[in-house]
Amino acid sequence: MGFLQANSASRGANDLTQSSLGEIYRPILRGYFVVYALYYTIMLGLNWLSMDAGRDFLTLQSATFMATCFAIFGAWRMRQPQDEPTTEALLLGMNLLVVGNVWLALEIGFIPEKLTYFIISSMLFALASPTFRQSLVAIAIALMAMFSFVDRLDAATLSAFGYLTFGAAMSSLAIAFYLRKAISRISDANEKARVELSDAMALGSEMREKSLSDSLTKLPNRRAFFSALKGVVNAAEGDEAGANTAGDTWLVLLDLDGFKAVNDVHGHKAGDLLLIAIADRLRDFAKTGAHVSRMGGDEFNMIVTGVANVDDLRDRSTELLRELAQPYVIEGRQVRVSCSAGCVQFDPSLPSDAQISNADYALMVAKKQGKNQVVLFDQEHEAEAKIRLEIETALRGADLAGEISVVFQPQVRLGDNAVVGAEVLARWTSPAVGTIPPDRFIKIAEESGLVTNITLVVVQKALDELRGWSNKLPISINLSAHDLMSDSAIEQIIELIERHEICASLIEFEVTETAMMADLQKATANLMRLADAGYSIALDDFGSGYSNFSYLRSLPITRLKVDRSFIEDPSDPMAEKVLASLVGMARVLGVNCLLEGVEDEIALLMAKRAGAELVQGYLFSEPISALDLRNALAVGRSLIEKREAG
Incomplete structure (x- = not known):
């Protein structure tokens, strides 16, 4: 099984490398087809001007026209990535048409010096072959076509072309091998960089998620809460519609009643499991239009949206407290806790800290009034909170x-x-x-x-x-x-x-x-x-x-x-x-x-x-x-x- 997995992983990595290699070669191959399209377009005109009408003219013009059309088709196809067999087929077709055109031109009017076209073509083929196998095939086709004219050369010319052909063949093979090796290294480096970038992005996403998520309950954490609250503020400041919907937004602070007793009696592990269970119930509540965050310990904050009516908010919060007060089964034991809630309607004209402080004051009142209840911050609370703040401020600065x-x-x-x-x-x-x-x-x-x-x-x-x-x-x-x-x-x-x-x-x-x-x-x-x-x-x-x-x-x-x-x-x-x-x-x-x-x-x-x-x-x-x-x-x-x- 491990061997199969290793082979599968190896094939996967190889496929990625081939894909990356093909993408590096694709601009070269498209340029290759474009150059031949221009070349044979020009040759159509030159043949028209330099040759007399006849059978040879029609044959050569037909071959040139086919090469022109195929080059245009190849350039068009190479606009998009192609699989390896298609790419090799397109190149083989183009190489055969190039060799065929040179061979026909020499058949019509043999000039020994024009045999160098085959040598030039073999080197071009070597440059434009994404695989070494294709390079060998293309070079072989060009040189075999050239050798078909050997019987028309004298001994001196044959000797000269022999050395030239051997050098061209070695050069073409060297070009094909080392160029592809260099591009393969570029491809490998590119693929490695892509993988590392992908891993870095995945890691960054994971770290960002962790930085915004509570490690125990997986709820959004304090940082995520303030980020969400900032989003509400920005929406309210950005447009009139945002300011209108801000009136439908509430800050709700929750604090569990009796959680410490659970830790003392049943242990901190049971306390952690209880927090996870409570988070699940809060997560279900969040589906109805609320952002729930764990602020630390047994404190949770919510941003409730889409509730304009005070009574509706009170009813929803009361129902939530009723749900949270239902028994929990923790490590085979039934555990009960309740929850108190302090609420304030969001006002985009006030600082967020002040509004959180107001909700916290309402929560404190809920605790004092017997716990397990919802208190909405009102004008009376505002007056009391103002006096309390004055006294606290005076205490902090007092001698x-x-x-x-x-x-x-x-x-x-x-x-x-x-x-x-x-x-x-x-x-x-x-x-x-x-x-x-x-x-x-x-x-x-x-x-x-x-x-x-x-x-x-x-x-x-x-x-x-x-x-x-x-x-x-x-x-x-x-x-x-x-x-x-x-x-x-x-x-x-x-x-x-x-x-x-x-x-x-x-x-x-x-x-x-x-x-x-x-x-x-x-x-x-x-x-x-x-x-x-x-x-x-x-x-x-x-x-x-x-x-x-x-x-x-x-x-x-x-x-x-x-x-x-x-x-x-x-x-x-x-x-x-x-x-x-x-x-x-x-x-x-x-x-x-x-x-x-x-x-x-x-x-x-x-x-x-x-x-x-x-x-x-x-x-x-x-x-x-x-x-x-x-x-x-x-x-x-x-x-x-x-x-x-x-």
């Missing part, structure tokens, strides 16, 4: 050390109403945008990756205050998800505390369940680092998030801060029962329990009935400055006494 301040919210022990600690809270007043509520700027800082800079400033300022207190009070500092995921941030925080020479027992770090969900393994490792260094760890907003009780066994938690939602509705009998259960569970586990959000006497009563020992809220104190807190503590009265006295 955080000069603009961030800290306040302290006391934590109270119910038994004697004594202040036993304080939570450190950040406040920001920007020269550019004014005073921003903490829940607003902290959230934006987290989403834009700037929160660690704020955390470090808060830690620095809190430690500066704590070092100046004569009676040291334990403080709690909040850590964000970004802080927990960053080894560098944790290391800088520990170094700051050590540099201030503050006892580790005075520092507690608060983390939320949602902050740890980004990467539980990384979060656990960094919390262990803090615990090993002697710092306490509090689980903040407990009960409001995932409430995975396994955290209490696997993490170094020393305090539960129960979320304020359990005391917001005193009329709900279940809330108080759950609250009592959480306090009891903390007691069983041997960890402290602090109830947040105690704003009034009813909340305080609920806290006491549930058995809470520690509370925090506006009933006792709003967040206050370090000076006010020190003054309150220096007087020696509890905050309840201070509040009642006031």
